[in-house]
Amino acid sequence: MNKRSAIIGVGSFLPEKIITNHDLSQLVDTTHDWIVSRTGIHQRHVAGDHEKTSDLALAACKKALKSSGRGVDDLDFIICATTTPDQIFPSTSTRLQGLLGMSKGFAFDIQAVCGGFIYALAVANNFITTGQAQRGIVVGAETMSRLLDWNDRSTAILFGDGAGAVVLEARDGAGSLADFGILKTFLHSDGQLNDILQMTEGPGSGTCFGTMIMKGQDVFRHAVEKLGGAIEEMLSDTGLTADDIDWFVPHQANERIIDALVKRFDFPSHKVIKTVSLHANTSAASIPLALDAAVMDGRIKKGDLVLLDALGAGLTWGSALVRWG
Ligand code: UT7
Numbered sequence: 358m359n360k361r362s363a364i365i366g367v368g369s370f371l372p373e374k375i376i377t378n379h380d381l382s383q384l385v386d387t388t389h390d391w392i393v394s395r396t397g398i399h400q401r402h403v404a405g406d407h408e409k410t411s412d413l414a415l416a417a418c419k420k421a422l423k424s425s426g427r428g429v430d431d432l433d434f435i436i437c438a439t440t441t442p443d444q445i446f447p448s449t450s451t452r453l454q455g456l457l458g459m460s461k462g463f464a465f466d467i468q469a470v471c472g473g474f475i476y477a478l479a480v481a482n483n484f485i486t487t488g489q490a491q492r493g494i495v496v497g498a499e500t501m502s503r504l505l506d507w508n509d510r511s512t513a514i515l516f517g518d519g520a521g522a523v524v525l526e527a528r529d530g531a532g533s534l535a536d537f538g539i540l541k542t543f544l545h546s547d548g549q550l551n552d553i554l555q556m557t558e559g560p561g562s563g564t565c566f567g568t569m570i571m572k573g574q575d576v577f578r579h580a581v582e583k584l585g586g587a588i589e590e591m592l593s594d595t596g597l598t599a600d601d602i603d604w605f606v607p608h609q610a611n612e613r614i615i616d617a618l619v620k621r622f623d624f625p626s627h628k629v630i631k632t633v634s635l636h637a638n639t640s641a642a643s644i645p646l647a648l649d650a651a652v653m654d655g656r657i658k659k660g661d662l663v664l665l666d667a668l669g670a671g672l673t674w675g676s677a678l679v680r681w682g
Pocket residue numbers: 386387388391392395396471510511514554572573574576577580610611638668669670
Protein backbone atom coordinates (compact mmCIF):
# COMPACT_ATOMS: atom_id res chain seq x y z
CA MET A 358 0.00 0.00 0.00
CA ASN A 359 1.33 3.44 -0.96
CA LYS A 360 0.19 6.80 0.32
CA ARG A 361 -0.86 9.27 -2.36
CA SER A 362 -1.86 12.93 -2.20
CA ALA A 363 -5.19 13.22 -3.97
CA ILE A 364 -6.35 16.61 -5.22
CA ILE A 365 -9.85 16.85 -3.77
CA GLY A 366 -10.60 20.52 -4.38
CA VAL A 367 -9.54 23.44 -6.52
CA GLY A 368 -10.39 27.13 -6.53
CA SER A 369 -9.08 30.39 -7.90
CA PHE A 370 -9.52 34.11 -7.77
CA LEU A 371 -8.78 36.97 -10.16
CA PRO A 372 -8.98 40.64 -9.21
CA GLU A 373 -11.76 42.54 -10.92
CA LYS A 374 -9.59 45.17 -12.61
CA ILE A 375 -8.51 44.27 -16.15
CA ILE A 376 -5.79 45.97 -18.15
CA THR A 377 -6.04 45.25 -21.88
CA ASN A 378 -3.24 45.51 -24.40
CA HIS A 379 -4.95 48.63 -25.73
CA ASP A 380 -4.79 50.15 -22.22
CA LEU A 381 -1.07 49.30 -22.09
CA SER A 382 -0.44 50.92 -25.44
CA GLN A 383 -1.48 54.21 -23.80
CA LEU A 384 1.30 53.77 -21.22
CA VAL A 385 4.24 52.41 -23.23
CA ASP A 386 5.32 52.19 -26.84
CA THR A 387 3.58 48.95 -27.77
CA THR A 388 0.57 47.66 -29.68
CA HIS A 389 -2.10 45.03 -29.14
CA ASP A 390 -0.94 43.23 -32.28
CA TRP A 391 2.71 43.10 -31.18
CA ILE A 392 1.79 41.69 -27.77
CA VAL A 393 -0.58 39.09 -29.22
CA SER A 394 1.82 37.97 -31.92
CA ARG A 395 4.81 37.63 -29.53
CA THR A 396 3.02 36.31 -26.43
CA GLY A 397 -0.63 35.40 -27.10
CA ILE A 398 -1.65 37.73 -24.25
CA HIS A 399 -4.79 39.89 -24.70
CA GLN A 400 -5.34 41.14 -21.16
CA ARG A 401 -4.29 40.73 -17.54
CA HIS A 402 -6.06 41.12 -14.19
CA VAL A 403 -4.41 43.53 -11.77
CA ALA A 404 -4.99 43.86 -8.04
CA GLY A 405 -6.67 47.06 -6.85
CA ASP A 406 -4.89 49.34 -4.39
CA HIS A 407 -6.82 47.73 -1.54
CA GLU A 408 -5.98 44.12 -2.55
CA LYS A 409 -3.00 42.24 -1.12
CA THR A 410 -1.59 38.90 -2.21
CA SER A 411 -3.16 37.31 0.88
CA ASP A 412 -6.60 38.64 -0.11
CA LEU A 413 -6.32 36.92 -3.48
CA ALA A 414 -4.99 33.76 -1.85
CA LEU A 415 -7.73 33.75 0.79
CA ALA A 416 -10.47 33.92 -1.82
CA ALA A 417 -8.87 31.06 -3.80
CA CYS A 418 -8.40 28.93 -0.66
CA LYS A 419 -12.02 29.40 0.41
CA LYS A 420 -13.23 28.26 -3.01
CA ALA A 421 -10.87 25.29 -3.04
CA LEU A 422 -12.01 24.27 0.45
CA LYS A 423 -15.66 24.58 -0.57
CA SER A 424 -15.11 22.39 -3.63
CA SER A 425 -13.27 19.80 -1.50
CA GLY A 426 -16.11 19.50 1.01
CA ARG A 427 -13.56 19.91 3.83
CA GLY A 428 -13.34 22.62 6.46
CA VAL A 429 -10.51 24.70 7.85
CA ASP A 430 -10.33 22.44 10.91
CA ASP A 431 -9.50 19.49 8.64
CA LEU A 432 -6.28 21.12 7.41
CA ASP A 433 -2.81 20.23 8.68
CA PHE A 434 -0.89 22.76 6.58
CA ILE A 435 -0.93 25.69 4.21
CA ILE A 436 1.90 26.15 1.75
CA CYS A 437 1.78 29.37 -0.22
CA ALA A 438 3.94 29.75 -3.31
CA THR A 439 4.54 33.44 -3.82
CA THR A 440 7.18 35.92 -4.93
CA THR A 441 5.03 38.84 -3.87
CA PRO A 442 4.31 38.29 -0.16
CA ASP A 443 2.25 40.93 1.65
CA GLN A 444 5.30 41.66 3.79
CA ILE A 445 8.88 40.34 3.97
CA PHE A 446 7.72 38.71 7.20
CA PRO A 447 5.66 37.10 8.56
CA SER A 448 4.91 34.71 5.73
CA THR A 449 1.79 35.11 3.62
CA SER A 450 0.83 31.53 4.57
CA THR A 451 0.74 32.32 8.27
CA ARG A 452 -1.30 35.39 7.44
CA LEU A 453 -3.67 33.12 5.53
CA GLN A 454 -3.75 30.71 8.46
CA GLY A 455 -4.91 33.57 10.66
CA LEU A 456 -7.44 34.86 8.14
CA LEU A 457 -8.90 31.37 7.65
CA GLY A 458 -9.14 30.88 11.42
CA MET A 459 -7.01 27.74 11.32
CA SER A 460 -5.73 27.10 14.81
CA LYS A 461 -3.55 24.03 14.32
CA GLY A 462 -0.98 22.70 11.88
CA PHE A 463 1.75 24.70 10.16
CA ALA A 464 2.13 27.20 7.36
CA PHE A 465 5.04 28.50 5.32
CA ASP A 466 5.85 30.14 2.00
CA ILE A 467 7.84 28.81 -0.92
CA GLN A 468 9.63 31.17 -3.26
CA ALA A 469 10.49 29.65 -6.61
CA VAL A 470 8.88 32.40 -8.69
CA CYS A 471 6.96 30.96 -11.66
CA GLY A 472 8.12 27.46 -10.70
CA GLY A 473 6.58 27.96 -7.24
CA PHE A 474 3.37 25.97 -7.60
CA ILE A 475 5.17 22.80 -8.73
CA TYR A 476 7.73 23.23 -5.93
CA ALA A 477 4.98 23.69 -3.33
CA LEU A 478 3.03 20.73 -4.68
CA ALA A 479 6.13 18.51 -4.49
CA VAL A 480 6.87 19.58 -0.90
CA ALA A 481 3.25 19.10 0.18
CA ASN A 482 3.23 15.68 -1.47
CA ASN A 483 6.25 14.69 0.62
CA PHE A 484 4.49 15.65 3.87
CA ILE A 485 1.46 13.57 2.93
CA THR A 486 3.18 10.52 1.47
CA THR A 487 5.51 10.24 4.48
CA GLY A 488 2.51 10.34 6.82
CA GLN A 489 3.45 13.66 8.46
CA ALA A 490 0.19 15.28 7.38
CA GLN A 491 -3.22 14.13 6.21
CA ARG A 492 -4.54 17.15 4.45
CA GLY A 493 -3.44 20.62 3.36
CA ILE A 494 -3.76 23.48 0.94
CA VAL A 495 -1.24 24.49 -1.68
CA VAL A 496 -1.91 27.97 -2.99
CA GLY A 497 -0.07 29.99 -5.62
CA ALA A 498 -0.80 33.69 -5.21
CA GLU A 499 0.82 36.69 -6.83
CA THR A 500 0.53 40.42 -7.29
CA MET A 501 3.24 40.60 -9.97
CA SER A 502 1.90 44.00 -11.05
CA ARG A 503 3.58 45.45 -7.96
CA LEU A 504 7.03 44.32 -9.14
CA LEU A 505 6.74 45.76 -12.61
CA ASP A 506 8.29 48.87 -14.02
CA TRP A 507 5.22 50.02 -15.95
CA ASN A 508 7.47 52.07 -18.22
CA ASP A 509 9.40 48.99 -19.37
CA ARG A 510 7.55 47.56 -22.35
CA SER A 511 9.66 44.40 -22.35
CA THR A 512 8.26 43.22 -18.99
CA ALA A 513 5.13 45.29 -18.26
CA ILE A 514 3.17 43.49 -20.98
CA LEU A 515 3.82 40.00 -19.64
CA PHE A 516 2.47 39.70 -16.11
CA GLY A 517 -0.82 39.67 -14.24
CA ASP A 518 -2.19 39.03 -10.74
CA GLY A 519 -4.26 36.16 -9.36
CA ALA A 520 -4.37 33.14 -7.09
CA GLY A 521 -5.22 29.46 -7.36
CA ALA A 522 -5.37 26.75 -4.72
CA VAL A 523 -5.73 22.99 -4.43
CA VAL A 524 -6.68 20.89 -1.40
CA LEU A 525 -4.63 17.71 -1.01
CA GLU A 526 -5.69 14.71 1.04
CA ALA A 527 -3.95 11.42 1.89
CA ARG A 528 -5.34 8.43 0.07
CA ASP A 529 -4.21 4.81 -0.16
CA GLY A 530 -2.94 3.69 -3.53
CA ALA A 531 -1.40 0.58 -5.05
CA GLY A 532 1.79 2.37 -6.04
CA SER A 533 0.89 2.25 -9.70
CA LEU A 534 0.12 4.92 -12.28
CA ALA A 535 -3.56 3.94 -11.98
CA ASP A 536 -3.66 5.52 -8.49
CA PHE A 537 -5.44 8.80 -7.87
CA GLY A 538 -3.42 11.83 -6.79
CA ILE A 539 0.12 13.05 -7.36
CA LEU A 540 1.98 10.21 -9.05
CA LYS A 541 5.38 11.81 -9.59
CA THR A 542 7.16 15.13 -9.32
CA PHE A 543 10.53 16.36 -10.59
CA LEU A 544 12.22 19.59 -9.46
CA HIS A 545 15.25 21.33 -10.94
CA SER A 546 17.11 24.61 -10.63
CA ASP A 547 20.18 26.23 -12.15
CA GLY A 548 21.60 29.17 -10.20
CA GLN A 549 24.06 29.96 -13.01
CA LEU A 550 21.05 31.48 -14.74
CA ASN A 551 20.05 33.88 -11.92
CA ASP A 552 20.73 36.94 -14.00
CA ILE A 553 18.47 36.29 -16.99
CA LEU A 554 15.36 37.16 -14.96
CA GLN A 555 15.69 38.94 -11.64
CA MET A 556 14.86 41.80 -9.34
CA THR A 557 17.91 44.06 -9.16
CA GLU A 558 17.79 44.32 -5.36
CA GLY A 559 16.08 43.09 -2.21
CA PRO A 560 16.16 43.46 1.55
CA GLY A 561 19.34 41.40 1.89
CA SER A 562 21.27 43.51 -0.58
CA GLY A 563 20.45 46.94 0.78
CA THR A 564 17.17 48.07 -0.66
CA CYS A 565 13.80 46.56 0.04
CA PHE A 566 12.76 46.53 -3.55
CA GLY A 567 14.46 46.81 -6.91
CA THR A 568 13.46 46.57 -10.53
CA MET A 569 12.57 43.54 -12.59
CA ILE A 570 15.04 42.98 -15.41
CA MET A 571 14.89 40.21 -17.97
CA LYS A 572 16.88 38.91 -20.91
CA GLY A 573 13.70 37.90 -22.68
CA GLN A 574 15.17 35.84 -25.49
CA ASP A 575 17.41 33.87 -23.09
CA VAL A 576 14.46 33.12 -20.83
CA PHE A 577 12.43 32.06 -23.85
CA ARG A 578 15.15 29.72 -25.14
CA HIS A 579 15.76 28.13 -21.72
CA ALA A 580 12.02 27.80 -21.10
CA VAL A 581 11.48 25.79 -24.28
CA GLU A 582 14.56 23.66 -23.66
CA LYS A 583 14.07 23.00 -19.93
CA LEU A 584 10.31 22.56 -19.95
CA GLY A 585 10.75 20.15 -22.84
CA GLY A 586 13.44 18.31 -20.88
CA ALA A 587 11.13 18.04 -17.88
CA ILE A 588 8.37 16.50 -20.01
CA GLU A 589 10.88 14.08 -21.54
CA GLU A 590 12.07 13.15 -18.04
CA MET A 591 8.53 12.49 -16.82
CA LEU A 592 7.58 10.40 -19.84
CA SER A 593 10.74 8.32 -19.82
CA ASP A 594 10.62 7.73 -16.03
CA THR A 595 7.00 6.61 -16.09
CA GLY A 596 7.13 4.80 -19.44
CA LEU A 597 4.20 6.89 -20.66
CA THR A 598 3.87 8.55 -24.04
CA ALA A 599 2.35 11.94 -24.82
CA ASP A 600 -0.74 10.03 -26.03
CA ASP A 601 -1.36 8.75 -22.50
CA ILE A 602 -1.66 12.29 -21.11
CA ASP A 603 -5.27 13.52 -20.97
CA TRP A 604 -4.39 17.15 -20.19
CA PHE A 605 -1.20 19.17 -20.51
CA VAL A 606 -1.34 22.16 -18.14
CA PRO A 607 1.84 24.20 -18.60
CA HIS A 608 2.87 27.40 -16.86
CA GLN A 609 1.17 30.25 -18.71
CA ALA A 610 3.95 32.67 -19.62
CA ASN A 611 3.92 32.93 -23.39
CA GLU A 612 1.72 31.08 -25.87
CA ARG A 613 4.70 30.61 -28.19
CA ILE A 614 6.55 28.69 -25.44
CA ILE A 615 3.48 26.47 -24.92
CA ASP A 616 3.09 25.94 -28.67
CA ALA A 617 6.75 24.94 -29.05
CA LEU A 618 6.24 22.23 -26.39
CA VAL A 619 2.97 21.10 -27.93
CA LYS A 620 4.68 20.76 -31.31
CA ARG A 621 7.71 18.91 -29.93
CA PHE A 622 5.60 16.30 -28.13
CA ASP A 623 2.75 16.32 -30.61
CA PHE A 624 0.11 16.98 -27.95
CA PRO A 625 -3.27 17.39 -29.67
CA SER A 626 -4.30 21.01 -29.15
CA HIS A 627 -7.64 20.01 -27.57
CA LYS A 628 -5.67 18.41 -24.69
CA VAL A 629 -3.75 21.59 -23.84
CA ILE A 630 -5.08 24.05 -21.26
CA LYS A 631 -4.26 27.64 -22.14
CA THR A 632 -5.31 30.67 -20.11
CA VAL A 633 -2.42 32.94 -20.99
CA SER A 634 -4.50 35.11 -23.35
CA LEU A 635 -6.81 36.15 -20.50
CA HIS A 636 -4.56 35.92 -17.41
CA ALA A 637 -1.06 36.70 -18.78
CA ASN A 638 1.77 35.33 -16.62
CA THR A 639 0.56 35.11 -13.02
CA SER A 640 3.75 33.35 -11.88
CA ALA A 641 3.05 30.75 -9.16
CA ALA A 642 -0.70 31.22 -9.62
CA SER A 643 -0.79 30.35 -13.31
CA ILE A 644 -1.09 26.57 -13.10
CA PRO A 645 -3.78 26.40 -10.39
CA LEU A 646 -5.70 29.16 -12.19
CA ALA A 647 -5.57 27.09 -15.39
CA LEU A 648 -6.54 23.92 -13.51
CA ASP A 649 -9.54 25.61 -11.95
CA ALA A 650 -10.67 27.00 -15.30
CA ALA A 651 -10.50 23.54 -16.89
CA VAL A 652 -12.25 21.81 -13.99
CA MET A 653 -14.98 24.45 -13.86
CA ASP A 654 -15.76 24.14 -17.58
CA GLY A 655 -15.83 20.35 -17.37
CA ARG A 656 -12.70 19.53 -19.33
CA ILE A 657 -10.62 17.99 -16.51
CA LYS A 658 -12.60 15.19 -14.88
CA LYS A 659 -12.07 12.56 -12.20
CA GLY A 660 -9.61 9.93 -13.37
CA ASP A 661 -7.90 12.11 -16.00
CA LEU A 662 -4.12 12.04 -16.21
CA VAL A 663 -2.79 15.60 -15.98
CA LEU A 664 0.76 16.76 -16.69
CA LEU A 665 1.90 20.03 -15.10
CA ASP A 666 5.11 21.78 -16.19
CA ALA A 667 6.54 25.13 -15.03
CA LEU A 668 9.66 27.29 -15.18
CA GLY A 669 10.56 30.48 -13.39
CA ALA A 670 13.39 32.80 -12.42
CA GLY A 671 16.33 31.14 -10.72
CA LEU A 672 15.98 29.32 -12.97
CA THR A 673 13.65 26.87 -11.29
CA TRP A 674 11.60 24.33 -13.16
CA GLY A 675 9.80 21.06 -12.71
CA SER A 676 6.88 18.85 -13.55
CA ALA A 677 4.14 16.91 -11.80
CA LEU A 678 1.97 14.05 -12.98
CA VAL A 679 -1.44 13.85 -11.33
CA ARG A 680 -4.43 11.55 -11.69
CA TRP A 681 -7.30 13.91 -11.00
CA GLY A 682 -9.86 13.36 -8.26
O1 UT7 B 1 8.08 32.60 -16.38
C1 UT7 B 1 9.10 33.11 -17.18
C2 UT7 B 1 8.77 34.56 -17.44
N1 UT7 B 1 9.32 35.16 -18.61
C3 UT7 B 1 9.09 34.73 -19.88
O2 UT7 B 1 8.47 33.75 -20.17
C4 UT7 B 1 9.62 35.62 -20.98
C5 UT7 B 1 10.22 34.83 -22.12
N2 UT7 B 1 10.50 35.70 -23.23
C6 UT7 B 1 9.53 36.18 -24.05
O3 UT7 B 1 8.36 35.85 -23.86
C7 UT7 B 1 9.91 37.03 -25.21
O4 UT7 B 1 11.33 37.11 -25.29
C8 UT7 B 1 9.32 38.47 -25.12
C9 UT7 B 1 7.82 38.41 -25.33
C10 UT7 B 1 9.64 39.11 -23.79
C11 UT7 B 1 9.91 39.35 -26.23
O5 UT7 B 1 9.64 38.75 -27.48
P1 UT7 B 1 10.81 38.57 -28.54
O6 UT7 B 1 10.18 38.00 -29.74
O7 UT7 B 1 11.92 37.80 -27.88
O8 UT7 B 1 11.23 40.06 -28.84
P2 UT7 B 1 12.65 40.75 -28.67
O9 UT7 B 1 13.00 40.95 -27.26
O10 UT7 B 1 13.63 40.05 -29.57
O11 UT7 B 1 12.37 42.16 -29.32
C12 UT7 B 1 12.08 42.32 -30.72
C13 UT7 B 1 11.78 43.77 -30.97
C14 UT7 B 1 12.85 44.74 -30.43
O12 UT7 B 1 12.94 45.81 -31.31
P3 UT7 B 1 14.15 45.91 -32.36
O13 UT7 B 1 15.40 45.87 -31.54
O14 UT7 B 1 13.99 44.68 -33.23
O15 UT7 B 1 13.89 47.18 -33.06
C15 UT7 B 1 12.23 45.21 -29.12
O16 UT7 B 1 12.70 46.48 -28.74
O17 UT7 B 1 10.55 44.14 -30.34
C16 UT7 B 1 10.77 45.28 -29.50
N3 UT7 B 1 9.88 45.16 -28.35
C17 UT7 B 1 8.62 45.59 -28.39
N4 UT7 B 1 7.89 46.19 -29.36
C18 UT7 B 1 6.61 46.50 -29.08
C19 UT7 B 1 10.14 44.62 -27.12
N5 UT7 B 1 9.03 44.70 -26.36
C20 UT7 B 1 8.07 45.30 -27.12
C21 UT7 B 1 6.74 45.65 -26.89
N6 UT7 B 1 6.05 46.24 -27.89
N7 UT7 B 1 6.12 45.40 -25.71
